[in-house]
Amino acid sequence: MERNNGMNRRKFSTALAAGGALTALAPFGIARAQGGKLKVGVLLPRSGFEALIGQSCQKGVDLAPEVIKSMLGVDIEIINADTESNVNTARTRAERLIEEGAHVLVGAFDSGQTVAIAQVAEQRGVPLVVNIAAAPQITEQGYKFVFRNFPTAGELVKNGLSLIGDLFQATSIVPRTAVYMHVNDTFGQAMTGGIKAILPRLTQLPFKIVDTIPYDPAARDLSVEVSKAKATNADFLLLVCRLNDSIVLRREMVKQRWRPMGLIDPGSPGIYEEQFSKSLGKYADYCIDNAPWFNPKAELTHVVEAAFKKHNPKEHFVFHGTNVGYTFEAILIAADAFKRAGSTNPKALADAIRATDIKERVMLGGPIKFNAKGQVEGNQSACVQILNGTPKVVLPSFAAEAKPVFPWPEYKSA
Amino acid sequence: MSASLIANVVIAGVLTGLVYGLMALGLSVIFGVVRVVNFAHGEMMTIAMYAAVLLFGAFKLDPLLAALPVAALFFGLGYALQAGLINPFITRPEHSQFILLVAVATILTNVLLMVFGPDARNVQTDYMLDSWAIGQVLFDKARVFSALAALATAAGLFAFFRYSRTGTAIRACADSHLGALIVGLNVKHLYALTFGLGAACVAVAGCMMTLLVEVTPSVGPGYTLLGFVIVIVGGLGSMPGALLGGVLIGVSEALAGLFIDPSAKSMFSFGLLILVLLLRPQGLLGRRP
Numbered sequence: 174m175e176r177n178n179g180m181n182r183r184k185f186s187t188a189l190a191a192g193g194a195l196t197a198l199a200p201f202g203i204a205r206a207q208g209g210k211l212k213v214g215v216l217l218p219r220s221g222f223e224a225l226i227g228q229s230c231q232k233g234v235d236l237a238p239e240v241i242k243s244m245l246g247v248d249i250e251i252i253n254a255d256t257e258s259n260v261n262t263a264r265t266r267a268e269r270l271i272e273e274g275a276h277v278l279v280g281a282f283d284s285g286q287t288v289a290i291a292q293v294a295e296q297r298g299v300p301l302v303v304n305i306a307a308a309p310q311i312t313e314q315g316y317k318f319v320f321r322n323f324p325t326a327g328e329l330v331k332n333g334l335s336l337i338g339d340l341f342q343a344t345s346i347v348p349r350t351a352v353y354m355h356v357n358d359t360f361g362q363a364m365t366g367g368i369k370a371i372l373p374r375l376t377q378l379p380f381k382i383v384d385t386i387p388y389d390p391a392a393r394d395l396s397v398e399v400s401k402a403k404a405t406n407a408d409f410l411l412l413v414c415r416l417n418d419s420i421v422l423r424r425e426m427v428k429q430r431w432r433p434m435g436l437i438d439p440g441s442p443g444i445y446e447e448q449f450s451k452s453l454g455k456y457a458d459y460c461i462d463n464a465p466w467f468n469p470k471a472e473l474t475h476v477v478e479a480a481f482k483k484h485n486p487k488e489h490f491v492f493h494g495t496n497v498g499y500t501f502e503a504i505l506i507a508a509d510a511f512k513r514a515g516s517t518n519p520k521a522l523a524d525a526i527r528a529t530d531i532k533e534r535v536m537l538g539g540p541i542k543f544n545a546k547g548q549v550e551g552n553q554s555a556c557v558q559i560l561n562g563t564p565k566v567v568l569p570s571f572a573a574e575a576k577p578v579f580p581w582p583e584y585k586s587a
Numbered sequence: 588m589s590a591s592l593i594a595n596v597v598i599a600g601v602l603t604g605l606v607y608g609l610m611a612l613g614l615s616v617i618f619g620v621v622r623v624v625n626f627a628h629g630e631m632m633t634i635a636m637y638a639a640v641l642l643f644g645a646f647k648l649d650p651l652l653a654a655l656p657v658a659a660l661f662f663g664l665g666y667a668l669q670a671g672l673i674n675p676f677i678t679r680p681e682h683s684q685f686i687l688l689v690a691v692a693t694i695l696t697n698v699l700l701m702v703f704g705p706d707a708r709n710v711q712t713d714y715m716l717d718s719w720a721i722g723q724v725l726f727d728k729a730r731v732f733s734a735l736a737a738l739a740t741a742a743g744l745f746a747f748f749r750y751s752r753t754g755t756a757i758r759a760c761a762d763s764h765l766g767a768l769i770v771g772l773n774v775k776h777l778y779a780l781t782f783g784l785g786a787a788c789v790a791v792a793g794c795m796m797t798l799l800v801e802v803t804p805s806v807g808p809g810y811t812l813l814g815f816v817i818v819i820v821g822g823l824g825s826m827p828g829a830l831l832g833g834v835l836i837g838v839s840e841a842l843a844g845l846f847i848d849p850s851a852k853s854m855f856s857f858g859l860l861i862l863v864l865l866l867r868p869q870g871l872l873g874r875r876p
Contacts, residue, residue, distance in 0.1 A: 222805075224705055357850040388849045391809065393800050396599040396727075397844035397852070404592045417707055417801060427716040428727045429595070452709050452801065456716065 210248040211511040213504055214275030216266055216290055218282055221258025226442070229493045230282055230304060233500030236480035240501070244476075247508045260285045267293040276517040277302065277507040279500070284308035291319045300510075300523045304503040305496065308363075312548040318523050320547040322502055322536075324465055324554070330367030331375075332554035333439030333463035337411075338377045339568050340437070340461070340556055344579040348408035348434055350383045354398060354422070355413035356441075357387035364413045364441060383407050390415055399425040409434040409580075412441075419443035420452045427456050434580035438462040445557050445564040447492040457559045459581045461567075466555035467494040468537045468572045477501055477535050491564055498535035505531065506541060537572060588845075591723030596841045602730035604837020606795050608830035609737035610810060611817035612744065613788030619824030620761040620781040623673055623684050627692035629811030631786060634695060635661060635793025636802040637703060643710040643797075650710055651732055654740075654794040658787040665786025669779040677778070692807065699804035707801035715798055733795035740791045741830055744784065748826070757781055761824070816856055820863045822873025831872060835859065 215234050218227035231253070238249040254270050256263035263286035267278060271293070278294055278301040281287045287306035294301035295316045303311060303321035307329055312321050324332060341347060353368070355361040365385070372378065384405045388398045399422060402410060410433055414422065423436070436459075438444050444462040467474050478490045481497060490497070510525035511517065531541040539551035556568035560575055567577035614628045625631075638657045642648040672691075676684050712729075719726040748754035760767040760777050767774050796802075813836070818824075821832025836856045843855035869875050 222705075386849060389853065392849075392852070393806075393809070394599075394603055395849075396603075397596050397841050398849045400592055400596050400599075401845060401849070404589065417803075420707070420801060424716060428718050428729075429725060430718065430720070448707055452707070452711075454711060 209517065210250045211508060211517060212250045212252060212274050212276045213507055214252045214254060214267070214270030214273070214278045215500075215504075216254045216256050216263055216270070216278060216280030216286070217500075218258040218263075218286065219253075219255040221256075223258040223283055226496060227256075227258070227282055229496040230500040232481060232485055232488070232493055233304075233477075233497035234279075234504065236477065236484050236497075237501050237504040240476060240480050241505055241508045244505075245508055245512050247512050249504065249508055251504075256281055256283070256286050258283065258286075260289045263287075264289040264293055268297075271297050271299050275299065276511070276519065277522055279304055279503045279507065282306065282496075284311065287311055291316060294318050299519050300507070300526055302503040302506050302526065304500040312546045316547060318519070320506070320526050320543055320549075322506060322541055322549040322552070323499055324552045325548070326363050327367050327371070328550075328552065329440040329465070329554065330364060331371050332465075332552075334368065334371055334375050334378065336463040336554060336556045336568055337437055337439065338375065340577055340579055341379065343568060343570075343577055346434065346579055347379045349380055350405070350407040351380045351409050351411045352384050352386065352402045352405045352407035353382045353411045353413075354386045354388065354402055356390040356415055356418060358390045358415075360415075360441070361387070361390070361413050364439070368411075368413075368439065380408065382411065388418065390418055392418060392421070395422050395425050396429070398422070399429055399431060403429055403431040407433060410436045412436055412438050414438060414441055414443045416443045416446050416448055420449055423449075423453055423456055423460065432581065432583045434584050436460045438464070440464055440554055444559065445492070445495075447489065450559060450562040450564075454562070457562060459558060459560070459578050461556060461558045461577075461579070462564070463554045463556050465495055465499070465552060466537055466557055466566060466572075467498040467535050469566055469574055470572055471534060473533050474498070474535045489563075495536075502531075502535055502541065537569075589723070593845065594724045596845045597838055598724065598726065599730060600838035600841030601834055602727070602734040602837075603799065603841075604834035605734040605737045605830065606730075606792055606799070606833070607813060607817055607837055608821075608833020609740055609795070610789055610792035611814045611821070611833055612741055612826060612829040613785035613792070614814045615818045615821070615824055615826060615829040616744070616788065617782055617785035618818070619826075620757055621669065621673070621677070621778045622764075623677070624688070625785070626685060626688035626811060627695060627807075628789060628814050629809065630692045630695040630699075630807035631661070631665075632789045632793040632796065632810050633699060633802060633804065633807040635790040636797050636806075637699065637708070638790075639794040639797045640708045640710055640802060643712075649712055650794040650797045651736060654736060654791045657794055658790040661786040661790035662783040664783075666779045666783035668786070669782030670775065673782065674775050674778060692811070696804055696807055703804060705803060705805075707803045709801045710797050712798065729798040733798050736791060736795050737830075740788060741826070744788065745826060747784075753777075753780065813856075816860050819870055820860055822870025825870060825872040825874070828870055828872035832870070835871075 217230050252275055254266040267290040281290050282305045284306040287303055295318050300318045305323050307326040309325040355365050386398050440463050444460050450457040481490045510522050514521040514525035537553040541549050555566045557564045558567045565575040566572050567575055617625050635657055639650040639653045642653040676687055714728045717728045756772050757777050817832035817836055818829055821828030839855050839859055840852040844852045
């Protein structure tokens with residue numbers, strides 16, 4: 174295997190061991206990896222309608238300097254900025270962070286806000302490492318200072334659908350029909366476009382979609398939608414949703430005594446979030462979300478999880494893992510590049526980021542390597558199933574914490 | 588399309604519509620008497636929903652029972668709001684009243700956000716996800732109980748206005764503000780009582796809604812808008828009209844979702860609104876001015 178200057182397992186373990194010594198020596202100023210600090214400007218929607226997820230990502234920011242210091246010996250100074258879930262605010266905050274001396278930007282969870290920040294980063298020649306944002310155009314503009322370690326919308330759908338095939342194979346179940354329900358917003362329509370384009374190409378998937386039912390994401394009542402879906406007699410429900418509507422919809426399924434083989438989400442948020450399990454209790458169990466996910470068995474995940482618990486003793490890492498993991502990795506990419514570049518010069522940092530090769534990861538996927546467009550390829554999703562109120566990885570098998578349950582125990586074939 | 592599917596959808600529409608109707612009834616009563624459009628109506632219902640969630644969390648009090656103390660509390664709050672804040676605006680231009688109540692709505696939403704955060708909250712009763720089945724037709728228990736509570740509250744309110752002396756006095760105020768003053772009625776007190784009754788209605792509706800939906804601080808404006816659509820369709824100021832409007836909106840949205848496109852449900856309620864405004868501007872059961 175090709176060796177490189179980035180992180181690999183051995184270097185990571187050594188770094189962790191060395192980290193303890195570095196931490197111990199640091200107060201005396203004896204050991205320093207290099208002079209100066211890397212100023213990382215972090216842009217997240219910490220207020221506004223995306224506040225819940227923005228604050229979840231922020232937890233990854235909060236623990237990053239300490240963990241990265243122990244791993245790489247790099248000093249990081251975080252400069253936080255709130256995008257207020259607003260595209261224009263995101264743009265002006267990015268400008269301000271650069272004025273305040275940020276050497277690299279990280280953010281911003283939302284695709285629209287990230288597009289705006291990417292324009293600023295490119296114009297000002299300051300590297301941007303995207304933590305979470307799936308819109309393909311972010312890395313399709315020919316930008317030289319924009320990098321993304323998150324799957325594009327197309328990859329999300331492809332990963333999610335492939336895992337459905339893996340699920341059927343693992344459980345030896347062959348559903349023939351699905352009814353597809355989706356939120357009728359920008360995200361839902363993008364996912365629908367992806368599913369329609371990719372599903373016919375995945376010949377290993379044995380089912381056909383018998384009906385497509387879009388619904389208003391702000392709907393107070395989904396009884397009609399669920400009635401229509403139930404009337405199709407489809408084997409399972411394929412669902413692209415948000416959090417609140419997924420709760421309303423699952424409740425309605427129970428009320429209407431609709432017991433298909435299962436509910437599978439090919440990659441949208443909602444089902445794996447804490448509120449879903451809290452609100453639905455036992456009815457949350459066995460729902461499946463094929464989402465970008467952390468590797469629960471990775472060494473680095475355990476390190477990050479321990480730091481998360483220290484910073485957030487009352488929170489459960491599993492409900493924040495995706496947001497925390499990708500945000501942490503974005504800052505890790507910047508710090509790793511800074512260490513290799515030995516400089517805060519934006520051009521040198523961008524060149525170093527382009528040459529990134531980090532093998533030890535929190536998130537599922539291959540090594541973090543950017544292609545010519547600044548996109549990391551090979552980020553994977555996991556088949557995550559709610560079991561006893563907690564999301565558990567059931568596929569891929571190398572990361573699995575439990576065996577998949579499909580069809581649902583309550584399913585009775587017609 | 589099977590008959591049972593249509594029956595299920597229509598039944599759900601009627602039952603949900605009755606709860607919407609109760610919510611709009613409060614708006615209609617307040618406008619019918621006080622002649623103030625309560626732009627904070629949805630936000631008031633949101634507070635009632637949070638009250639029901641808190642009572643459930645603290646005492647496991649079923650929202651059907653919590654409706655009584657919450658309605659009593661809201662009656663007092665509504666009375667105080669009208670007596671202390673809105674009465675001074677009664678003789679001012681309508682845009683002043685409008686801005687006042689929009690300001691109240693904004694403050695309420697933000698206070699809820701500060702106190703409860705953005706997370707959705709709900710109650711979990713043992714019958715909430717249960718239903719009765721008659722053949723292929725399902726009756727969702729939570730919707731049935733909510734609709735019955737809505738009908739009982741509306742009946743109580745009708746009886747109060749019809750048979751009590753205070754109710755008759757309030758109707759006199761509604762018919763003629765000047766006339767009520769001339770015969771010596773304490774109009775400001777009666778206005779405050781009316782606002783209190785409207786607030787109590789919305790409190791009961793809010794408690795029932797917790798059986799059907801989750802509550803977040805931002806749901807209020809949507810319910811305010813829905814309330815307006817219902818009372819305009821049913822007839823602004825008409826109590827039976829509010830209930831009829833609620834049922835019509837509930838059923839038309841359900842049928843539009845079933846036969847046309849679920850995403851277009853709201854479009855049909857607004858379409859119905861425009862149709863009523865064109866053909867019968869006073870609303871289906873409203874009186875011609």
